[in-house]
Amino acid sequence: MTTKGRPREPDLEDLVRRLRAGSEEAGPLREELLRRASPLVHDVIEESFENSGFSSEELFRAGYLGLLNAAYNAQLARGKGFSDYAKNLIKGEIRQHIRDAVRRAPIPRWLKDLNRQIEAAEARLLRETGRLPTLSELADAVNITEQGIAEIFKAREALNYVSLGAEQRLSDPAPQIDPSRIESKRPDPLPIQHRIRIAKALEELAELQQFLFRSLFPPARP
Numbered sequence: 001m002t003t004k005g006r007p008r009e010p011d012l013e014d015l016v017r018r019l020r021a022g023s024e025e026a027g028p029l030r031e032e033l034l035r036r037a038s039p040l041v042h043d044v045i046e047e048s049f050e051n052s053g054f055s056s057e058e059l060f061r062a063g064y065l066g067l068l069n070a071a072y073n074a075q076l077a078r079g080k081g082f083s084d085y086a087k088n089l090i091k092g093e094i095r096q097h098i099r100d101a102v103r104r105a106p107i108p109r110w111l112k113d114l115n116r117q118i119e120a121a122e123a124r125l126l127r128e129t130g131r132l133p134t135l136s137e138l139a140d141a142v143n144i145t146e147q148g149i150a151e152i153f154k155a156r157e158a159l160n161y162v163s164l165g166a167e168q169r170l171s172d173p174a175p176q177i178d179p180s181r182i183e184s185k186r187p188d189p190l191p192i193q194h195r196i197r198i199a200k201a202l203e204e205l206a207e208l209q210q211f212l213f214r215s216l217f218p219p220a221r222p
């Protein structure tokens with residue numbers, strides 16, 4: 001059998017079975033499995049990431065990490081053939097690599113938390129009234145002004161989303177959020193605008209912590 005012009009080695013599953021059986025030659029078997037299965041990385045790139053805007057060499061390096069994961073954890077395939085199992089892990093690594101490489105400034109944690117709070121209030125009001133709430137009712141439920149709710153909504157479409165295609169990324173949502181417009185609707189001992197300032201300060205401290213960790217454990221040089 002061939003895949004896009006490349007011969008497919010016929011005995012990947014035999015190698016996997018021998019690995020699962022606890023062969024004393026696990027090291028050489030795994031190396032052979034990686035050698036014979038490496039065309040799967042090229043297959044995944046051609047099938048799903050040809051228009052990603054990244055070079056095949058860069059995507060191959062990312063996808064190979066997924067193949068390594070599959071080769072060293074073949075017992076987790078849970079009834080799937082090794083090729084299908086490996087391709088899923090390869091795709092996952094490549095997707096993550098692309099998204100890490102092109103992701104814009106991350107959505108702050110406090111904004112994600114406000115989104116979850118709004119979703120929970122919407123679900124509760126729907127259960128209580130049997131209909132979807134108006135913007136005013138939602139604002140009352142979470143004690144945030146309607147203007148503030150509208151500002152939070154700007155971020156919803158962009159949460160954790162990046163297109164995998166180079167052309168599609170040109171139209172990815174990139175909202176500009178103005179936190180100063182998010183205020184409590186009613187008096188509150190700790191108004192939302194004050195809580196946002198505290199959360200932003202804590203996130204800045206977390207960024208400093210991450211910088212220190214990266215300095216202590218820098219990535220290996222290629």
